[in-house]
Each structure stands twice: as C-alpha cells, then as structure tokens.
Amino acid sequence: MQITGYRCMWVxxxxxxxxxxxxxxxxxxxxxxxxxxxxxxxxxxxVYIRHCASRENANVHVQRIELNIPPDGEVRIILxxxxxxxxxxxxxxKRRKPPEQPPQQLELF
Amino acid sequence: MWGNGxxxxxxxxxxxxxxxxxxxxxxxxxPHDQPVVKQASIPCEDIGILIVDHQRNTYSHxxxxxxxxxxxxxxxCGRNHMPASILLPVADHTQVVWRVNDQIAISRPLQKQxxxxxxxxxxxxxxxxxEHDENLQRKLKAIARNVRSGDxxxxxxxxxxxxWQRWLGPEHPFKxxxxxxxxxxxxxxxxxxxIMRATIARAIVAAGLMPMLGLHHSNRSNAFCLADxxxxxxxxxxxxxxxxxxxxxQIELTQSTKAGLLQLLAExxxxxxxxxxxxxxxxxxxxxxxxCYEGSSxxxxxxxMPHQRSEGG
Numbered sequence: 001m002q003i004t005g006y007r008c009m010w011v012x013x014x015x016x017x018x019x020x021x022x023x024x025x026x027x028x029x030x031x032x033x034x035x036x037x038x039x040x041x042x043x044x045x046x047v048y049i050r051h052c053a054s055r056e057n058a059n060v061h062v063q064r065i066e067l068n069i070p071p072d073g074e075v076r077i078i079l080x081x082x083x084x085x086x087x088x089x090x091x092x093x094k095r096r097k098p099p100e101q102p103p104q105q106l107e108l109f
Numbered sequence: 110m111w112g113n114g115x116x117x118x119x120x121x122x123x124x125x126x127x128x129x130x131x132x133x134x135x136x137x138x139x140p141h142d143q144p145v146v147k148q149a150s151i152p153c154e155d156i157g158i159l160i161v162d163h164q165r166n167t168y169s170h171x172x173x174x175x176x177x178x179x180x181x182x183x184x185x186c187g188r189n190h191m192p193a194s195i196l197l198p199v200a201d202h203t204q205v206v207w208r209v210n211d212q213i214a215i216s217r218p219l220q221k222q223x224x225x226x227x228x229x230x231x232x233x234x235x236x237x238x239x240e241h242d243e244n245l246q247r248k249l250k251a252i253a254r255n256v257r258s259g260d261x262x263x264x265x266x267x268x269x270x271x272x273w274q275r276w277l278g279p280e281h282p283f284k285x286x287x288x289x290x291x292x293x294x295x296x297x298x299x300x301x302x303x304i305m306r307a308t309i310a311r312a313i314v315a316a317g318l319m320p321m322l323g324l325h326h327s328n329r330s331n332a333f334c335l336a337d338x339x340x341x342x343x344x345x346x347x348x349x350x351x352x353x354x355x356x357x358x359q360i361e362l363t364q365s366t367k368a369g370l371l372q373l374l375a376e377x378x379x380x381x382x383x384x385x386x387x388x389x390x391x392x393x394x395x396x397x398x399x400x401c402y403e404g405s406s407x408x409x410x411x412x413x414m415p416h417q418r419s420e421g422g
Binding site: 033036037038041053103104105106107108109 | 116117118119120121122123124125127133134135138140149150151152154155364368371372374375
C-alpha cells in the first residue's frame with residue numbers, strides 16, 4: 001500500500017573511486033560502508049540506491065553522504081521520483097527485468 | 110500537505126517465524142524456514158513501529174537495541190494476537206529536551222481544559238461515525254458542544270453508552286469488551302486501539318515527555334497515562350476501520366485483517382484544514398501539547414477524519 005499523493009523519492013549515489021593503492025581501497029570500503037549503514041543497497045557496482053518516504057527525508061540522506069565524501073575520486077548524487085524510477089528499463093543479457101519495487105509503508109512478513 | 114519527512118514504516122511479522130538481527134544499522138529479517146539469500150533488509154531508522162506476533166520469532170540483542178536507538182517502537186504480541194508489551198525507546202538526552210518539570214508544573218485548570226478538548230474531539234468523531242442515525246448524530250454533537258472543563262459532567266461516558274448501542278446499526282446489538290479473548294468486533298477494536306496507543310507513546314517519548322504523567326488518567330500503575338489521554342480522538346478512527354472490516358467479513362485477526370488496521374497509521378486526516386498522514390498528525394498533536402506545557406498555548410491541535418471536514422466537524 002503506497003501513501004498516494006506523497007512524494008516518495010529514490011536517492012541514487014554513483015561513484016568512481018580509485019582502487020590502485022591500499023589506502024585508496026580502504027577509502028572505497030569505508031565509503032561503501034557509509035552507504036550501507038545509511039540504508040543504501042547496491043543496484044550495480046558503484047551505483048547505490050535508497051528509497052525515501054519524502055523529499056525532506058531524501059535530503060537528510062544526501063547531506064549525510066556529502067559529509068562523508070572520500071578525498072579522491074568522483075561521487076554523483078541524484079534524486080529520482082518513484083514515477084521516474086519505475087520507468088527504468090533493465091536488460092539482463094537479452095531478457096528485460098522490472099526495476100526494484102519501492103518498499104511499502106506497511107510491510108508484512 | 111504538511112512535511113512528510115516523518116513518515117516511518119510499519120513492519121509486522123506474524124506469518125512466517127523469523128530471526129531478527131542487525132547488520133550495519135539495517136534490520137535483517139531471516140525467515141527460519143528459508144535460505145539465507147531470502148532475508149529482507151530494512152534501515153532501522155526508517156522503522157516507526159515493529160509488531161512481532163509469531164511464537165517462533167527470535168531476536169538478537171542488537172536488533173532490539175538498534176531499533177530503540179533509532180527511535181523505533183516494538184510491540185510484542187501474546188495470546189490472541191493481542192499486544193502484550195510495548196518496548197519504548199528512552200529518548201537520547203543530547204537530542205531531546207526533557208520536559209518533565211513542565212509536565213509536573215501544569216496548572217489544574219489547563220489540564221482540565223485540555224481534557225475537555227480531547228473528549229469533545231472524541232465525541233465529535235463518534236458522531237461522525239453515525240451517518241446511519243441522524244438523530245443520534247445530532248444528539249452526540251450537542252453533547253460534544255456541552256462538554257465542560259475536565260468533563261465534569263462525564264459526557265464521555267454518556268456519549269459512549271449511546272454510541273456503542275447504535276454504532277453497528279440497529280441489527281447488531283453491541284457491548285464493548287476489553288478482554289483479550291473478546292469476540293469480534295471487539296478483538297479488532299482492542300488490536301487497533303493497542304497499535305494506536307503504541308504509536309502515540311512513541312511520539313510522546315520522542316518529544317521528551319513522560320508517558321506516565323497524564324492529563325486526566327492518573328493511575329499509579331499505568332505507565333501510559335498520557336498516551337491513554339491522547340488516544341481519545343483517535344478511537345473513533347479505529348472504530349470506523351474496525352466496523353468496515355467486521356461488516357466485510359474480516360472478523361478474525363488474520364494478517365490481512367491486521368493490515369487493514371495497521372494501514373490506519375498512514376491514512377489521510379485533516380489538521381487545521383491541511384491534509385497529512387495520521388501518524389504525522391499524532392506528532393503534531395504532541396508538539397501542540399508541548400507548547401501547552403511550555404505555556405505558549407492553551408489548545409491542542411487535534412486531527413479529524415476527512416469526511417468530518419465537509420460537515421463542519
């Protein structure tokens with residue numbers, strides 16, 4: 001059950017970090033850990049996503065990432081609405097797959 | 110609409126027994142009877158209320174602690190799916206101002222006025238549930254208008270007696286029963302009220318208030334006096350949803366019926382003429398209560414159901 005009318009957002013964090021030296025790999029691991037602890041999941045290597053219930057909430061997470069940017073490499077952050085996200089086309093080899101479902105407000109196990 | 114930054118997720122576990130643990134601040138739900146690759150992962154900070162209702166569930170210490178540290182409430186259900194305990198986080202001292210002194214210092218007249226407002230809102234909500242009985246609806250609205258400070262005349266009990274008699278319509282005689290073994294639809298009401306109470310208790314603690322210091326309820330062995338006061342305007346909302354489930358044959362507390370009650374937390378309500386989710390309206394009501402304790406206000410912001418708006422509340 002979606003909270004219709006409320007603007008759910010996806011935060012996409014994409015990064016390109018060097019992994020040629022040991023310190024560089026440590027930075028990479030630490031940044032990745034920051035993302036995972038903040039509730040991001042890996043969509044592809046170097047592309048992480050997090051679903052947020054509102055734009056305000058999404059901005060909270062964007063600010064957190066910005067506080068933890070590693071010293072080398074490039075990080076890109078973009079916000080995408082649910083509507084835009086569900087239009088993502090995913091190709092797996094030759095087969096198409098649907099994009100991840102946004103989590104529901106109420107989840108039953 | 111108001112800022113929705115505070116919408117949290119509701120997680121209910123009753124169908125498949127699972128082990129709950131935490132890794133990197135994510136709550137992991139690993140069903141006992143399924144391979145590890147099938148575990149669900151939910152950010153602890155996104156969880157508002159976690160309801161656990163399966164005998165074979167297991168929990169790691171970190172799961173309980175991490176959820177609490179992020180302000181989440183855990184409701185543990187016992188027999189008959191009835192909430193048996195509510196695990197409330199202790200608000201982080203550095204983040205929240207404790208307002209105990211303000212709570213204790215509240216004047217008796219203000220306490221009575223606030224209780225009057227809560228009772229009025231409750232009775233108006235009950236009236237709004239009686240669309241099938243216009244006479245009684247008018248009567249309840251009149252009772253609401255005449256509630257005195259502190260509800261000295263006990264309008265609440267008077268209205269309740271009339272309301273429960275006709276609430277389900279003339280063909281369904283009804284008697285309210287709070288027992289955990291209560292038959293439908295009382296079981297639905299008890300469950301719905303308990304969830305609402307837990308959600309309100311969470312908002313109370315998050316605002317730095319003590320849930321055991323009530324405005325009207327003041328039983329020394331009740332740790333939730335204030336929650337029991339603030340829940341009153343929300344009871345008719347639970348009633349309405351419970352009635353809908355009961356009359357559409359969802360009378361036992363299956364997961365799907367419980368979901369019907371849990372979804373209430375995200376239902377739209379109106380507060381000061383603006384629409385927003387119910388759980389956020391609870392937070393706003395508690396904020397208005399804080400302003401009353403601080404002395405900058407003498408009235409509570411109390412939400413109403415959408416259809417109450419068109420008929421002038």
